[in-house]
Amino acid sequence: MEQRQPKNYLVESILVTIFCCLPFGIAGIVFASQVNSKYASGDYEGAKKASEDAKKWMNWGLIAGIIVVVLYLVFLFALGGLAMLGGDF
Amino acid sequence: MKLKYIGMLLLAIVLAFLYFYINPSEVDFLPKCPLYLTTGVYCPGCGSQRATHQLLNFNIFGVFQQNALFVLGLLVIGYHFLISVFNYFFKKNKYNYIYHPKTPIALLIIIIVFWILRNIPHYPFNLLAPK
Numbered sequence: 001m002e003q004r005q006p007k008n009y010l011v012e013s014i015l016v017t018i019f020c021c022l023p024f025g026i027a028g029i030v031f032a033s034q035v036n037s038k039y040a041s042g043d044y045e046g047a048k049k050a051s052e053d054a055k056k057w058m059n060w061g062l063i064a065g066i067i068v069v070v071l072y073l074v075f076l077f078a079l080g081g082l083a084m085l086g087g088d089f
Numbered sequence: 090m091k092l093k094y095i096g097m098l099l100l101a102i103v104l105a106f107l108y109f110y111i112n113p114s115e116v117d118f119l120p121k122c123p124l125y126l127t128t129g130v131y132c133p134g135c136g137s138q139r140a141t142h143q144l145l146n147f148n149i150f151g152v153f154q155q156n157a158l159f160v161l162g163l164l165v166i167g168y169h170f171l172i173s174v175f176n177y178f179f180k181k182n183k184y185n186y187i188y189h190p191k192t193p194i195a196l197l198i199i200i201i202v203f204w205i206l207r208n209i210p211h212y213p214f215n216l217l218a219p220k
Contacts, residue, residue: 005188010165010169010187010192010193010196011165011166011169011187014162014166014196015162015166017133017134017162018133018134018137018156018158018162019134019137020134022124022133022134026200029197029200030193032193033192033194036190036193037190039188039190040190068120068123072120072121073120076118
């Protein structure tokens with residue numbers, strides 16, 4: 001019986017690559033390609049597994065992006081605070 | 090689940106307003122690319138914030154100038170969105186090339202070649218680097 005192809009997260013991985021976290025985005029694209037090729041060769045279980053991996057990498061990419069932005073804002077406010085206190089740095 | 094989508098929509102609207110009014114080339118409080126900041130190497134995504142500003146102001150040439158890959162990304166995402174919406178509303182099953190086995194490989198090769206080329210500091214490759 002023909003099964004539906006699992007979601008490959010290619011579009012999400014491209015977004016991650018362009019907007020923040022290159023390594024996670026590239027890993028996501030690699031797994032997306034595995035989803036497609038395994039599904040095409042009839043390996044539904046493997047495709048499902050690769051789909052879960054792709055999702056995992058996309059989520060890590062999102063989390064890493066949020067961490068970078070938060071750290072950056074903390075750093076910015078810390079520097080701003082120091083400047084207001086008149087510190088030399 | 091619904092709350093998540095509403096939150097994402099609100100965030101998108103706030104970010105759209107932010108990047109419409111603020112030109113990232115002129116201010117220095119927006120996050121910079123961690124790779125560029127630490128190594129001085131452009132990543133394939135460098136210039137995306139500036140490209141977003143240009144796009145929201147309908148300056149397509151400016152988008153190309155900042156990050157040509159951004160345009161390709163937009164085309165891919167737009168294509169996926171259109172096909173999905175079409176299939177959903179017309180109950181059709183039009184083939185989506187996002188699911189073709191060769192598509193992700195081709196995109197990966199394009200991204201890596203683009204990454205290498207934009208870091209070559211000579212004409213014409215430096216046209217690919219963000220301004």
